[in-house]
Amino acid sequence: MREKIIYGMAVLAAVLLARNLHSTFLVLPDEANQGMIYRIMFFHIPAAWTALLACAVALIASVMFLVTKDFKYDALAVAVTEVGLAFLAVNLVTGSIWARIIWGIWWTWDARLTSAFACWLLYFGYLMLRGAIDEPTRRATLGAVFSIFAFADVPIVIFSIKWWRTQHPQPVFWGGGSMDSAMWLTTMLNWVALMLVGAVLLLIRLRQEEAQREIDSMRRMVHAI
Amino acid sequence: MNFLRQALTIAAKDLRAELRTKEAIQASLSFALVILLLFSFSFDPSEDEIRVLSGGLLWIVFAFAGALILNRTFAREIPNDCLDALVAAPLSGAALFLGKALASFILLFAMELMCFPVFGIFYNVRWTGQFWPLMLVLALATWGFTVIGTTFSALTVNMRLREIMLPLLVYPLMIPCLLAAIRLTSHLVAGQPLDPEVMVWMRLLVGFNIIFTSLALVLVESVLLG
Numbered sequence: 001m002r003e004k005i006i007y008g009m010a011v012l013a014a015v016l017l018a019r020n021l022h023s024t025f026l027v028l029p030d031e032a033n034q035g036m037i038y039r040i041m042f043f044h045i046p047a048a049w050t051a052l053l054a055c056a057v058a059l060i061a062s063v064m065f066l067v068t069k070d071f072k073y074d075a076l077a078v079a080v081t082e083v084g085l086a087f088l089a090v091n092l093v094t095g096s097i098w099a100r101i102i103w104g105i106w107w108t109w110d111a112r113l114t115s116a117f118a119c120w121l122l123y124f125g126y127l128m129l130r131g132a133i134d135e136p137t138r139r140a141t142l143g144a145v146f147s148i149f150a151f152a153d154v155p156i157v158i159f160s161i162k163w164w165r166t167q168h169p170q171p172v173f174w175g176g177g178s179m180d181s182a183m184w185l186t187t188m189l190n191w192v193a194l195m196l197v198g199a200v201l202l203l204i205r206l207r208q209e210e211a212q213r214e215i216d217s218m219r220r221m222v223h224a225i
Numbered sequence: 226m227n228f229l230r231q232a233l234t235i236a237a238k239d240l241r242a243e244l245r246t247k248e249a250i251q252a253s254l255s256f257a258l259v260i261l262l263l264f265s266f267s268f269d270p271s272e273d274e275i276r277v278l279s280g281g282l283l284w285i286v287f288a289f290a291g292a293l294i295l296n297r298t299f300a301r302e303i304p305n306d307c308l309d310a311l312v313a314a315p316l317s318g319a320a321l322f323l324g325k326a327l328a329s330f331i332l333l334f335a336m337e338l339m340c341f342p343v344f345g346i347f348y349n350v351r352w353t354g355q356f357w358p359l360m361l362v363l364a365l366a367t368w369g370f371t372v373i374g375t376t377f378s379a380l381t382v383n384m385r386l387r388e389i390m391l392p393l394l395v396y397p398l399m400i401p402c403l404l405a406a407i408r409l410t411s412h413l414v415a416g417q418p419l420d421p422e423v424m425v426w427m428r429l430l431v432g433f434n435i436i437f438t439s440l441a442l443v444l445v446e447s448v449l450l451g
Binding site: 066121129132145148156 | 373376380381383394397400404405426432433436437440444447448
C-alpha cells in the first residue's frame, strides 16, 4: 500500500513538473526587466517555502518526540530535516545563479541570503550532531532539543540580519509586488510539485529509518543471546 | 529561594574548582591575547578603521576564546563520574544549569574585561568613553553567549569531537546575539552614546536572552537525562 502511495505521488510530481517546465520555458514570456533569467524563480521561491515547511514539521516532530518519547517522531524529524536541507540548498544555489546574472555577483551579505545560509548551517549542525551520537535514545533527545533551539533562532536571525543591511528584492507575494496570474499559477503549481517530490523523498527516508531501527533491535537481540 | 541557593552552590563550587586549577581561564585568556596580537599585525588598521572594526574584532576574539571556557563547563565533571553524581543529586536540572551558567558567565566576563585594556594598548584606542553602557552591553551579550554555550556544553559533553562540535553548533545559533553585540560595541568604543538609532540592537539582545534562557531552563532536564 505504502509502496503504491510513493509511486503514485512520484508519478503525479513528474506530470506536474513536466507541465510546469513546459509552461515555464515555452508558454510564459520573458519578464519585462529581468528577461529570461526570472524563470529561475519558479524553482527558487517554491523551494524556499518547502524548506520552511520542512523546518516547521521538524519542530513539531521534535516537540512530539520529547513529549511522547516515540521513535516514529524522531524518524520523522530527521527525515524531514534532511529533505528540507536539500530544498534549502536548491533555494541557495538558484538564488546565487540569479544574483550572478542580475546583480553581477554570486553572493552578497544581504539579509535574506545570510539568514538562509545561517538556517542551512543550523540544520546541517543538527545532522552533524546526530552523526556524533551512537546511542539512539540520546541521539533522538539531543537532536530534538537542538532542533527546537534552531527553529527558535531562525526568525531572530532573519530579523537581525534584516536590520543589518539588505539587498534582496522585496517579496513578490505579501511584499506589495504584483505578478501576472499565469506566472502566479505556475509558481503555485510548482510548489505543489516540489512538495510532492519532498513527500516522496520523505517517505523513502522514513522507510530507511524504520529499517535501520529494526536492524538495530535485531542486533541488540543477537548480542543479548 | 531553595532553587536560587542550589544554583549559587553549584556556581560557587565551579568557581572554586576553576580558581584552584585556573585551567579554563588561563587557556582562554592566553588564546584571546594571541588572537588580538595576530589581528594587530595582520591588519594594522588606522585609527578610524579600528573604530569601525573594534566590535567585530573583539567579539570574534571573545567567541573563539570563550568556547574554551564553555567547553570545560560540563567536561570538567567527566573525571570520577562527577556528572552522574550531579545529575543524581537532589537538585533540579534547571538549578544545575543556572549554577553552571553563572560560573561560566563570571569567567567569560573576566576574560573579556582583561581583553579590553590589551585591545586599547595594541590598537591605540581610548575605549573608556562610554564605560558603563559598554559594560551593560558586554554583560547582556555575554549572558546570551553563556546560555547557548552552557546548554550545548551539556549537550556535547559525552561526545567524540566535543571540542569541535561545541563551536560548530553554538556560533550559527549565536548570530543574532553577535550581530547586536558587534554593532553596539563598535558604537560605544567609538565614544557615541546609546541613542535611539542603536536601541533596536539593545532590544534584540534582551529579547534573545529572554527567549533562550527560558528555552534552556525548560529543555535542560531532557538534555541531562536524555
